Amino acid sequence: MPGPRHPPSLVTARRKGSPVTVTATRPSVQDEAPPPRAPRVLSFSQRLSRFDLKVSPYLYISPFFILFAITGLFPIVFTAVISFQDWDLVRGEGTFVGFDQYIWILQQPHFWTALRNTFSIFLLSTVPQLVAAVFIAALLDRNIRAKTFWRMGVLLPYIVAPVAVALIFSNLFADRFGLVNTLLGGVGIGPIPWHTDPFWSHVAIATMVNFRWTGYNTLILLAAMQAVNRDYYEAASIDGAGAFRQFVSITLPSLKPTLIFVIITSTIGGLQIF
Incomplete structure (x- = not known):
């Protein structure tokens, strides 16, 4: 005569001569991890929209920084460079004199x-x-x-x-x-x-x-x-x-x-x- 059936999700192991019962649970079909999804393929318009959201703020503010670099930053840097030279305005070149001009201006009342x-x-x-x-x-x-x-x-x-x-x-x-x-x-x-x-x-x-x-x-x-x-x-x-x-x-x-x-x-x- 067949013995009692156990639930399909349980496996019972009995140690001979011991009253201890060890029960292990089988993973059910619902607990299994779902299969990985395929990566979503974006259309060209969606990729363009994401690119626009990331790049457009920098494009909007770029004209100011471009003009500032041309009309503000470059003259400052160029002036700082030629301040260390004895610059000839006619020839557009000069010789390096170091801090001599700064020392001279500090001596002027x-x-x-x-x-x-x-x-x-x-x-x-x-x-x-x-x-x-x-x-x-x-x-x-x-x-x-x-x-x-x-x-x-x-x-x-x-x-x-x-x-x-x-x-x-x-x-x-x-x-x-x-x-x-x-x-x-x-x-x-x-x-x-x-x-x-x-x-x-x-x-x-x-x-x-x-x-x-x-x-x-x-x-x-x-x-x-x-x-x-x-x-x-x-x-x-x-x-x-x-x-x-x-x-x-x-x-x-x-x-x-x-x-x-x-x-x-x-x-x-x-x-x-x-």
Whole structure:
């Protein structure tokens, strides 16, 4: 008589003289790994679409870098190379002289005068400009009347032609009949030599620069201030923080990336004035 049948997925082994039973499970058909799929063959249009997604961003920005390499990078590198040579402009060639020309320029008093004038105008035009831009942006960020009018007003000096700005300030800071000296004379202060004294001439130039660029930086900082989450200010008000405390603890830290950008651009522009 045949013995009992075991399930097809089980194999039972009994050791003689031992009650221990070892059961092994046979792999079923469902547990077997599926056969590998054949690689998907892409059509020409699909391959072209993938290539476009990977390469097109670089193609879009390549014109700028090509023009920059031709008109910006190459002149800088070429100037650095010929600075170590005694270059003849007629023949278009030169002889290598090393650092002799750098040593010569460092020994010239006019170089140090120009360097001093550059940093003087830079400090007088950049630092007050950034401070005024942050202050004006903080005022415009509040709920004031005619907000759009004031925001447009701070940008008006920027859209004025540079020639017009130069004419206006040349009349304001004229030595003999300038408006500023006339007003100072009305309160008993003598005329200031705006054109002959180095310091006061730097002040006049810096005032003109600040007039033109403060509004531009103000709008950049104002846009960054409006991007700050207003919930922070509400929570600070509930905790008892005043307006100044909110400005120092919330506004300024939130403006850090924008301030870095404004400082860099203002520094570049300030060093190029003189």
